[in-house]
Every structure is written in structure tokens, then in C-alpha cells.
Amino acid sequence: MSDVVIISGSPTETSRSEQVLKYLGSLLLKENMSVTHFSVKDVPSEDLMTANYLSPVIQNIVQSVQQAKGLIVGTPVYKGAYAGVFKSLIDLFPQDVFQHKPVLPLMTGGSSNHLLALEYSLKPLIASLKGMNLKGIFIQDDQIDKYREKPIVDEEILQRTKKQLYYFKSLIDLQTVHLTV
Secondary structure, eight states: OOOOHHHHHEEEETOOHHHHHHHHHHHHHHOOOEEEEEEGGOOOOHHHHOOOOTTTHHHHHHHHHHHHHHEEEEEOOOOTTTOOHHHHHHHHOOTEEEEEEEHEEEEEESSSTTHIIIIIIIIHHHHTTTTTTOOOEEEEGGGGGGTSSSBBBHHHHHHHHHHHHHHHHHHHHHHHHHHHH
16 A cells, blocks of 8 residues: 555656656655556557456556555646546546545646636546545646756746645644544
8 A cells, every 4th residue: 555646647658747747756756655656658559449347457446546645646737638648548547536535736828818718627637536625736838847957947836736746745644643533
């Protein structure tokens, strides 16, 4: 069981959002949290196209999500919303799979014109799965260098992202304290 499951909705190998998600995972690892990372690229396209709920890959992701204490989900903005392949994966999850879990949403996009995609597409999707939506993170593509170890190049955005990440971690820590008391 992982403390945190990260789900990347980008179908691109050299994705900015994927690099940011991996970076956030590395920060959590430094905080002694266990992290499991899944990508839509891990799922056979046939399983997504045929809505194969019984796929062993899908079942593994769902089980990991159900056992996690918190989730980070990220996707690039495509046509004013999340990536379609990301939605195809999410559609295979049980309706309440995110219930009682803090979920940190992350989106990357070409300009600030895409900022509302976080509020009007990704957050409602998380809410439909009963997740506890956090404020979320939107990062413009020009604020990311996907080839750097620390991909967020804008210092203000980096600090704001870390603040959200550590708030997310604190919610998980609080859950753990309440479960052990």
C-alpha cells in the first residue's frame, strides 16, 4: 500500500505534466511517504477503448487507488479540459473510488487562458468520484522545463506548488493520526 498514488493523464512520452508529477512524487519520497505512479501510458489502449473493467492493469490501479491515503492527479489541458485518454481511464474506476481521500489536482497548459479548465473540468471529475478536492495547481508550459530535475522554473510557481503539496501531505498525516488514535 502506498501513501500516495499519482495518476498522470498525459499520453505523451515527454510530457511537462508528467515531469512535474514525478517531481512532486520525489518531494514526497523525501518526506518518507511511499508513492506509486501510474500513467495512462501504462494501460493497454485496447483496455481503454473497449472499457475493459476487468483488465488486470485497471484492477491493479483501482486497488492501489482504493488503498492510498491520498491522490495526485495531473493532465495537460486539451481543448479546454483534461486529456481524453485520462477520462477514458477514470471512466473505468468505481464511482466512489476517491471517497475520503484528499486529491491534489494538477493541470498544465499553454497559457493562462486554460486556467479555468482546472475548476470547470478536472475538479468536477474528482468530485464525481467523491474525492476531497484541494485548491489545485495550474502551471503554464513556459514555466516548465521538462528536461530539468526540478522542472518548475518559475520560482513563485514552484513555491506555490510546494505549499499545496505540503498542505496535501499534512492532510494525509492528519488522517494517519486519527486512524491510529
